[in-house]
Amino acid sequence: xxxxxxxxxKNIEKTWLLMGGxxxxxxxxxxxxxxxxxNPNILYFFVIFSVGMNIISYWYSDKIALSLAKARPATxxxxxxxxxxxxxxxxxxxxxxxxxxxxEDPSPNAFATGRNKDHAVIAVTTGLLxxxxxxxxxxxxxxxxxxxxxxxxxxxxVAVVLVGFVAIVSDMMIRMSxxxxxxxxxxxxxxxxxxxxxxxxxxxxxATLIQLAISRKREYLADASGALLTRYPEGLASALEKxxxxxxxxxxxxxxxxxxxxxxxxxxxxxxxxxxxxxSTHPPVEDRIKVLRGM
Numbered sequence: 286x287x288x289x290x291x292x293x294x295k296n297i298e299k300t301w302l303l304m305g306g307x308x309x310x311x312x313x314x315x316x317x318x319x320x321x322x323x324n325p326n327i328l329y330f331f332v333i334f335s336v337g338m339n340i341i342s343y344w345y346s347d348k349i350a351l352s353l354a355k356a357r358p359a360t361x362x363x364x365x366x367x368x369x370x371x372x373x374x375x376x377x378x379x380x381x382x383x384x385x386x387x388x389e390d391p392s393p394n395a396f397a398t399g400r401n402k403d404h405a406v407i408a409v410t411t412g413l414l415x416x417x418x419x420x421x422x423x424x425x426x427x428x429x430x431x432x433x434x435x436x437x438x439x440x441x442x443v444a445v446v447l448v449g450f451v452a453i454v455s456d457m458m459i460r461m462s463x464x465x466x467x468x469x470x471x472x473x474x475x476x477x478x479x480x481x482x483x484x485x486x487x488x489x490x491x492a493t494l495i496q497l498a499i500s501r502k503r504e505y506l507a508d509a510s511g512a513l514l515t516r517y518p519e520g521l522a523s524a525l526e527k528x529x530x531x532x533x534x535x536x537x538x539x540x541x542x543x544x545x546x547x548x549x550x551x552x553x554x555x556x557x558x559x560x561x562x563x564x565s566t567h568p569p570v571e572d573r574i575k576v577l578r579g580m
Contacts, residue, residue, distance in 0.1 A: 428521055
């Protein structure tokens, strides 16, 4: 049976593997394009820049995620019931009190971020606070607390920055392939130009698939751990039903941090159901509810 701290060590290892994997992808891009243009400085730039992005992703990814979500701090005076609920669950879980943020959005949703339990953040939408009863809100917060306890949010928030970085670099390289550099240099390195374009196209796809696979797997564990924390699986199951029933996308949603939320912020339209799970940031809500009610 999973416990709140079962996956801590694995997620720390997974974070380092993720950062190492992105480092390899970026260096590979740099190598191909340095050969294509016959300029080794391109590779040196990519190595230095990728190391710098790894450092930024570790220390500042939570601030980047909160900025993309347009979240603001929630005070105890303004959100007393929510604040005290988080405080009580933090004590129960044996975790430091996380910082609390609110997103002005009618769509019910929530996410956790931060590099460790001492720098953790839980953000919820005003829509979530409006439609959830106490047991349901407790289930959602316990789910996010489980992400903090399991250190899921470390690997997830690091992925936000690194996936975005790979996408930007790949786009830049594709543009350079067609419009940048010396024409004779490009024609003289035709093979590397073809390889470079292929790598630039495939790299962000591979990076995104890694990000999505990590996201889907961790949701089931957080559901189970959150239910163990509250001892009331029905609270989270009912909350997921309400979130799924709303269906409409968030007004302030960003695809870059979609995998952080408890439910897909892009909505639950029929196309997403037909498209399958390969490019889904979350496992099917129906499956999650079935597992919770079978506990």
